[in-house]
Amino acid sequence: MAHPMIAPSILSADFARLADEAQAVAGADWLHVDVMDAHFVPNLTLGLPVVESLLKATEIPLDCHLMIENPGRWAPPYAEAGAHNVTFHAEATDDPVSVARDIRAAGAKAGLSVKPGTPIEPYLEILKEFDTLLVMSVEPGFGGQSFIADVLDKARAVRRLVDSGELRLLVEIDGGINADTIEAAADAGVDCFVAGSAVYGAADPAEAVRKLRAQAGKASHHLTLAP
Ligand SMILES: O=C(CO)[C@@H](O)[C@H](O)COP(=O)(O)O
Numbered sequence: 001m002a003h004p005m006i007a008p009s010i011l012s013a014d015f016a017r018l019a020d021e022a023q024a025v026a027g028a029d030w031l032h033v034d035v036m037d038a039h040f041v042p043n044l045t046l047g048l049p050v051v052e053s054l055l056k057a058t059e060i061p062l063d064c065h066l067m068i069e070n071p072g073r074w075a076p077p078y079a080e081a082g083a084h085n086v087t088f089h090a091e092a093t094d095d096p097v098s099v100a101r102d103i104r105a106a107g108a109k110a111g112l113s114v115k116p117g118t119p120i121e122p123y124l125e126i127l128k129e130f131d132t133l134l135v136m137s138v139e140p141g142f143g144g145q146s147f148i149a150d151v152l153d154k155a156r157a158v159r160r161l162v163d164s165g166e167l168r169l170l171v172e173i174d175g176g177i178n179a180d181t182i183e184a185a186a187d188a189g190v191d192c193f194v195a196g197s198a199v200y201g202a203a204d205p206a207e208a209v210r211k212l213r214a215q216a217g218k219a220s221h222h223l224t225l226a227p
Pocket residue numbers: 009011012032034065067138139140141142143144145174175176177194195196197198
């Protein structure tokens with residue numbers, strides 16, 4: 001059986017040394033890249049040129065989390081550049097299905113992300129258009145915030161649909177994941193765990209990835225799909 005997936009978030013890394021910071025988590029499943037535009041969220045990080053450079057600097061598949069307005073215009077270029085996953089926010093567009101189709105047509109996996117306060121029910125019908133559901137467990141915008149456990153109900157609801165064969169996608173969680181919270185998320189049926197401060201704040205980031213993965217593996221649910 002495949003192992004739980006860990007995606008270190010480079011938001012907590014040293015932006016002047018991104019190639020080294022990617023190397024520091026060489027055993028990670030995905031490298032999570034938070035793209036923020038200072039409009040959809042009140043913070044500004046990086047964009048396509050940095051992602052293009054990172055693609056040349058690491059073999060780890062890039063998991064691009066776009067916290068941006070107008071993903072219909074800006075998401076497909078990340079897929080064309082070679083990102084493995086391109087995830088955008090449900091709250092940022094009236095037409096998530098066409099954005100997902102454009103991302104897939106450009107050769108990447110499509111992900112839908114929901115903020116902590118956004119219910120999942122209105123989106124269940126369209127999740128068949130996606131490869132990943134990214135459940136935010138903090139308000140998007142900043143690393144180092146506290147885990148909001150209420151969002152695990154969304155992970156559980158989608159996990160049930162995956163286990164029953166009605167849906168085929170990975171459930172990913174993002175925000176406040178660390179040694180104290182990862183087991184609850186794994187028990188809720190999460191496949192992939194984003195961790196920023198818990199990985200890059202550790203003395204040995206690669207060891208932190210291994211420890212988090214082992215902890216998640218103790219939970220009752222396991223990955224049911226290939227990444
Ligand atoms: O998307 C975001 C924040 O908006 C995340 O990816 C954070 O970067 C996760 O950081 P930690 O909560 O793990 O420190």
